[in-house]
Amino acid sequence: MLYAHLKQGLRLNRTIGFAFTIYIAYLAFDLQGAPKAASWWLWGRLAVFAALTVVFMLINEMGLRTVKRHPKLDEFLQEKTSLLCSLMLTGYIALGYLLTGQLSILLFSTLAFLQAQMVGHQLVARMQLLFFGLLTLAALPFGYPLLLGVKVGQAPEPLRILLLLTPFVMALFHYGSIVSTLVFSTTSKVNKLQSLAATDGLTGLINRRQFNNQLDAEIARAKRYRKPLSLALFDIDNFKKINDFYGHQTGDRILRELGALLTGNVRESDIPARYGGEEFALILPETSQMDAYELLERIRTVIEHTVFCLPDNPMTVTVSVGVAQLNPDNPKSYELIERADAALYEAKRQGKNRVIYGILPTPKISYPPFTP
Secondary structure (H helix, E strand, O other): HHHHHHHHHHHHHHHHHHHHHHHHHHHHHHHHOOHHHHHHHHHHHHHHHHHHHHEEEEHHHHHHHHHHHHHOOOOOHHHHHHHHHHHHHHHHHHHHHHHOOOOHHHHHHHHHHHHHHOOOOOHHHHHHHHHHHHHHHHHHHHOOOOOOOOOOOOOOHHHHHHHHHHHHHHHHHHHHHHHHHHHHHHHHHHHHHHHHHEEOOOOEEHHHHHHHHHHHHHHOOOOHHHHOOEEEEEEEEEEHHHHHHHHHHHHHHHHHHHHHHHHHOOOOOOEEEEEEOOEEEEEEEOHHHHHHHHHHHHHHHHHHHOOOOOOOOOOOOOOEEEEEEEEOOOHHHHHHHHHHHHHHHHHOOOOOEEEOOOOOOOOOOOOOOOOO
């Protein structure tokens, strides 16, 4: 990330250098109408400013090419390079202001401040604000921000202001495009990382951590709106023997195809998940235990008649399923998972390849005290 910010900062420096080249050309043209005594003095200052611009551009291009050729620069070196980049830009803008006296050049200090913020040098950014503020106050007694107190050129004042501000606006737009690009890139990376953190890499289903979050959210919603909620746990029968005999790659293919099969045979509101190992989970919002049993029996039958791993090792597998409904008297995720897991264990004990539902406990009924 620091590499991307540093590269974009060097690109911004290039734009500022081009913008200052436009400034020098405009100011040199504007000096044609100045008094001769003043023009020689100002011509010399502009010549120094032009030389500084050339040096600034050369150093900046060397830095940009170095960063592009060596994107794997050490983090410490990148941080020091970005700091040097910010300090070089600060000095360049300050000298440009002192040599020309144009207040619009000082507007570029805003970009220098934002660039330091962008590469993470917060203290440098605050020091820049203080430095440019003091520079403005110190230059006022010397006739700034006018050009050494001599108003030159015959252009109307609105046109002069427009010509002076145009390069700054161009650089500002460039900075906006850089920031938007970085924000889009950062957002995409964050979304990708969030997706990787919440998704099982093999099956594409949500992982155990995201499953727990989703289950807690669905339990809270079921409790608030008083809707039924069921949870099913799947376990592939004899999966260890498949891994031992056919190899783990075949086992992974079965897991991958079973995940796709679950996704294609559930409703949009249902939430399938990789629970761990050869176990899968399925959250069934607004579904009673008996309705969930019918759905899971259909899924179990589909899995039983599906041929996996074609064309390498065609085979069929079966699953045992345990399902439980949320207890309104104890709406806790661990209690729901325990009852679904107990039902799954019972399905294994009864011979596998079947769906067993856990029995809801008898609801607690409180009667008012008897008064004769």
